[in-house]
Structure formats: structure tokens, C-alpha cells
Amino acid sequence: MPSIFRAAAVYVTLLLLFRIAGKRTLSEITTFDFVLLLIISEAVQQAMIANDNSMTSAFFIVLTLVGLDILLSLAKQRWPSVERLLDPRPVVIVRDGEMVKHAAKCERVDEEDVLSAARFLHGLERMDQIKHAILESGGKISVIPRGDAASG
């Protein structure tokens, strides 16, 4: 199988796998996540290059991966349904200072994650200072403070 098809197969497999894994997977790179990324890249490297260690093969693998990425971004721009299918939606996990429990549970986010983001982004101390917290498509938590918390 030419390296182009192997690279495309790896791209599609990883795309599907990380879509299944959810927004929080690898959203904030801990030391272990970093090691995990390295192991994953090592594991798929052999599948992509097989026994072809040539520079031509490496060149076409990179071309394929980058090309597919560009193609996908164009498709997402052109057809919103493709974007909805491939990119997770932002989810409100705190509304008016209250955790939206079902959404938080489904997204594997707890109160401590939200408070951590609130402290880091706005220097907030308590949940009641948060108006909204949203788990964004990329897995980061954005926090909108209450008006009085922001001014105070």
C-alpha cells in the first residue's frame, strides 16, 4: 500500500478516535499527556512508513497529512454540517453560578476544573462569581464572570 494511503488511513483513524475521546482528551497537556502524544506518534509512524524509509515517502506522507487537513478545513467552511460532524460543540457547563450537572458529567468536567479555569482566567474565587462557564470545542473552559465579580 503506498505511503499516501497509509498516511490517509492513519489521519482518518486518529480523527475518528479523538472525536470519540471527547473534548477533554489532551485539551490541557500534562506531562503524561505529552508522553502519551509521543507514544502515539511513535506507534503510528511505523504504520505510515512501513519499510519505506525514503525521503520521497516522508515527503508524500507530510503532503498527504497537511493536504487532508487543508481539505477538511475547506469542507468545514463550505458545509457547516461537516463542521458540526467533525468539531464538537461548545457546551455550557455553568449557568448563573450553578453547575449544569448532566452536561458536566457527560463532558467529564467537575467543579474543580471550572474553578481552576476561573482562577486562572479571571482571578475568581468562588462559583457564585461565575456567570457562565463553557467547555469550548477545543476542550478549554472559558469563563464569563458576573458583572459585579468582574468589576470587583
Added chain:
Amino acid sequence: MSPHLVSSSLDLDPDEGAQRAEWRFERAGWTAIVLLVLAGALGAFGQGPLSQVDAATSDARLAIHYDRMAHHDTPTDLVVTLAANAPSDSVVTVFIDRGFLDDADLERVRPEPAEMLAVGDEMEFRFRRAGASLPMHAVFTITPGTLGRRRATVRGAGSQLSVSQLVLP
């Protein structure tokens, strides 16, 4: 409409049904991952107990052991055993379909055959046997070069067995 997932002051896509479908898809995906890993560990995709095939003729003079699932470009062993009660010649012969070997790299044969001959549609491997009272094992290490189903007939000691192997990418 969707009191839990959206807020009226936030400009977010309020498609709660799609969000729930996404969560269901993720849960189904997690289950699939667990099942695939378990199946992989058991050898459903090669290199495990579920993948191993042991076949023998009714008179037990010829037996083979191989992987039902093999991986492309990865060596796999075909073990051919000729029982001690096979013909008591000092030289024993194993025949394998040439097509099976032509589609692959025959990396190694242990023990080393005294002779390898192409005979019609078959490859003939002649081994010297130390003693007729001992069974003889010949290990053919083969690296499949094509994908999909591969079939072969293995002959020896006047008997024959079929090999059917699926090569995964």
C-alpha cells in the same frame, strides 16, 4: 427549549438534540474502544489465542499451526509437524503451494531444508530427519506482502491440510 445546555444571553447553537447525539456517539465509541482492545488482546486481529489455528489430519501424520489473522509486512510462522509414525525415511518432504509463498517473503525455514525445489504449482522442501522415531517440526517464517485472504495446501507424509489466512493492513 433547552434549559440546561444553553443560556439566553449566550450566542451558542442551541441544538440540544445534536449535543445529546454527540454524547451518545462518544459513549458508543468508548464501548467500541473497550471491545476492540479486548478482542485485540484475545487475538481476534492476529497474534493471540483466538488467531491461532491447529489442524491435523485424521491419522495425525501431518499437523499445522499458523495464525488465522496475519499482518501485512509482519512475519508470521507456519509450523508443519510430521509425526513420528510418518514414513521412516531419513529425508522428509513438505510441499506448500507456490502461490502462497510467491505473495510473500519466505524469511526463514527452520531447520534449514537440505533442498528447496519448485515443482509445478508447489514448493518442495526436503528436510533431513535425525531419527525416524521423532516427530519433525518445520517452521516457515513468512511475511505476507498482499492484503486479504490467502489460501494454501500443505502436503507431507502422504496427507494434506489447508491453510486459510486473512492478512490485515
